Amino acid sequence: MEIKQVVVSHDGKARHLNEVSTVIPKGKVTTIIGPNGCGKSTLLSVMSRNKVPLEGKATLENRDLVEYKPKEFAKKFAIVYQQNDIPADLTVEKLVMYGRMPHNSLFKKKTNEDEEAVTWALQCTNLLGKRHNDLSALSGGERQRVWIAMALAQQSEILCLDEPTTYLDIYYQLELLELVKQLNEQYGLTIVMVLHDINQAIRYSDHVILMKAGKIIAEGLPRDVITKEVIKEVYGVNSVFHEDEKLGLYMMPLSI
Amino acid sequence: MTKKIISFIAVAVLLIITVIYAATTGSIQMSFIEFITNFFNPDNADMAAIKDLRFPRIIVALFAGAALSVAGVLLQAIMRNPLADAGFIGISAGAAFTKLFIVSFVPTLFFFTPIAAFIGGALACFFVFLLSWKSGLNPLKLILVGIAINAMFSGLTEAMISFGASASGSITSNLSFKTWDDVSLIVTYGSIGLILAIILYASCNVLVLSDKTAKSVGFNVTAARIVIAAVAVLLAAASVVVAGVISFVGILVPHIARRLVGYDHKVLIPFTALLGAFIILLADTLGRTMFSPMEVPASTIMAIIGGPFLIFLLRKE
Numbered sequence: 001m002e003i004k005q006v007v008v009s010h011d012g013k014a015r016h017l018n019e020v021s022t023v024i025p026k027g028k029v030t031t032i033i034g035p036n037g038c039g040k041s042t043l044l045s046v047m048s049r050n051k052v053p054l055e056g057k058a059t060l061e062n063r064d065l066v067e068y069k070p071k072e073f074a075k076k077f078a079i080v081y082q083q084n085d086i087p088a089d090l091t092v093e094k095l096v097m098y099g100r101m102p103h104n105s106l107f108k109k110k111t112n113e114d115e116e117a118v119t120w121a122l123q124c125t126n127l128l129g130k131r132h133n134d135l136s137a138l139s140g141g142e143r144q145r146v147w148i149a150m151a152l153a154q155q156s157e158i159l160c161l162d163e164p165t166t167y168l169d170i171y172y173q174l175e176l177l178e179l180v181k182q183l184n185e186q187y188g189l190t191i192v193m194v195l196h197d198i199n200q201a202i203r204y205s206d207h208v209i210l211m212k213a214g215k216i217i218a219e220g221l222p223r224d225v226i227t228k229e230v231i232k233e234v235y236g237v238n239s240v241f242h243e244d245e246k247l248g249l250y251m252m253p254l255s256i
Numbered sequence: 257m258t259k260k261i262i263s264f265i266a267v268a269v270l271l272i273i274t275v276i277y278a279a280t281t282g283s284i285q286m287s288f289i290e291f292i293t294n295f296f297n298p299d300n301a302d303m304a305a306i307k308d309l310r311f312p313r314i315i316v317a318l319f320a321g322a323a324l325s326v327a328g329v330l331l332q333a334i335m336r337n338p339l340a341d342a343g344f345i346g347i348s349a350g351a352a353f354t355k356l357f358i359v360s361f362v363p364t365l366f367f368f369t370p371i372a373a374f375i376g377g378a379l380a381c382f383f384v385f386l387l388s389w390k391s392g393l394n395p396l397k398l399i400l401v402g403i404a405i406n407a408m409f410s411g412l413t414e415a416m417i418s419f420g421a422s423a424s425g426s427i428t429s430n431l432s433f434k435t436w437d438d439v440s441l442i443v444t445y446g447s448i449g450l451i452l453a454i455i456l457y458a459s460c461n462v463l464v465l466s467d468k469t470a471k472s473v474g475f476n477v478t479a480a481r482i483v484i485a486a487v488a489v490l491l492a493a494a495s496v497v498v499a500g501v502i503s504f505v506g507i508l509v510p511h512i513a514r515r516l517v518g519y520d521h522k523v524l525i526p527f528t529a530l531l532g533a534f535i536i537l538l539a540d541t542l543g544r545t546m547f548s549p550m551e552v553p554a555s556t557i558m559a560i561i562g563g564p565f566l567i568f569l570l571r572k573e
Binding site for chain 2: 048049050069070071072073074075078079081084085087088089090098099101102147150151154
């Protein structure tokens with residue numbers, strides 16, 4: 001996916017994305033980081049077609065996103081949002097089956113292919129045993145994985161996650177990031193996600209996009225992009241970076 | 257699975273019993289045996305009177321109940337709000353207003369009253385959406401906007417009546433003196449609406465997902481909302497034209513139906529239609545026979561039951 005000179009404004013005046021250009025590398029894990037209100041989510045909503053750019057355009061396989069039909073686009077691009085309401089009286093399997101909609105008409109019978117895709121999605125997210133459980137009976141981490149399973153059932157090439165770890169405790173955060181890593185390595189999925197935790201971004205991404213005030217400040221390999229100077233500039237936080245064999249590169253915020 | 261089947265059978269049996277009771281009770285009394293044996297007897301005067309006077313009323317009650325209840329389910333699906341009801345949020349009032357307008361000022365267009373009622377209902381529905389859209393269809397905001405729209409259209413209708421418009425059956429519901437013309441009207445429009453509602457079950461099911469998520473799986477949320485809203489308005493308008501405004505049924509019936517058969521619209525919509533038909537006929541029949549010769553309109557009975565029920569719902573949430 002390619003973003004070219006995109007300008008977005010929520011109120012018609014202020015530029016919430018100001019001539020942003022980037023390329024999401026195929027088959028890699030890309031993480032967007034930056035302080036609150038920097039335009040991370042806005043950039044995601046351009047990619048997911050929830051916002052149409054005022055200027056510039058977003059393209060996928062050299063076609064403008066606005067040219068795609070809804071289902072056609074959903075076959076290429078799946079997104080999991082940060083917070084999802086849990087519908088009443090719905091089993092895990094039924095929810096994940098909604099992910100098959102792009103491949104199906106609402107009125108057609110489910111095919112073997114649908115069944116296989118759902119089983120695969122449940123297997124990847126380690127939810128096979130919960131298949132027939134009601135959504136309300138799941139833990140927080142399991143719920144987040146159900147939504148990921150639904151997105152996986154779309155069998156898209158790109159999987160996008162908007163702050164997937166925000167409401168989870170550290171156990172589920174790690175579980176989720178390991179899942180993302182595995183999906184990328186085993187199935188070659190292109191991952192785009194927004195994270196708040198800089199160390200998680202360093203550890204789990206191939207490519208980092210750092211944003212501030214509606215602009216991309218830097219992008220590239222995590223160790224090239226995320227430095228002491230940049231953290232000071234973008235977040236206004238003094239930090240220490242450390243690297244050793246056991247922990248890899250990590251950052252510790254010190255003071256403001 | 258069994259609970260669903262038992263619910264369907266139980267309500268169907270109750271419905272049949274109520275139909276027979278409604279047909280045989282009143283100023284002309286008839287035993288069940290007499291009713292069955294004389295059903296196809298053209299020479300029985302009592303039977304002829306029942307067929308002429310009570311059958312239209314029964315059929316109108318059944319269809320009005322089914323139509324309003326299903327309209328409730330559809331509105332609740334598109335607004336993601338268990339309190340959405342055509343009577344509550346002004347759709348019925350909008351339909352009643354335009355209907356009265358046509359009847360009073362351009363009576364030559366009488367034939368088009370259902371269409372006028374549809375336009376009035378659609379207008380009210382459009383306003384409710386427009387004014388609560390910014391809050392992300394926040395349930396409370398939506399209901400408040402609905403109450404305002406309802407008050408506005410009810411007020412306009414009352415104003416027209418003060419200026420001398422014919423008031424019969426416009427504001428309060430009235431199921432007496434229904435003719436076979438009324439029956440053909442509500443059966444035609446009601447059936448079309450009910451069939452469309454059943455066809456749209458899958459779209460209603462997808463709408464339990466948030467808009468963003470539904471969109472992300474390639475579902476056209478806006479188009480689905482418009483189509484489902486149109487069917488809901490059609491159902492509400494059809495029953496308002498023939499039976500007047502009956503509130504609460506659109507909240508009460510779907511709520512009980514969900515308890516009995518669950519949230520899957522494939523089962524919920526047909527069951528709600530059945531249950532709604534039963535409940536309005538029951539309300540009308542009780543209102544007609546309990547205090548005979550006085551008559552209590554079905555809408556009044558629904559309000560008396562519906563008020564406390566709504567409080568019960570609000571306390572539980």
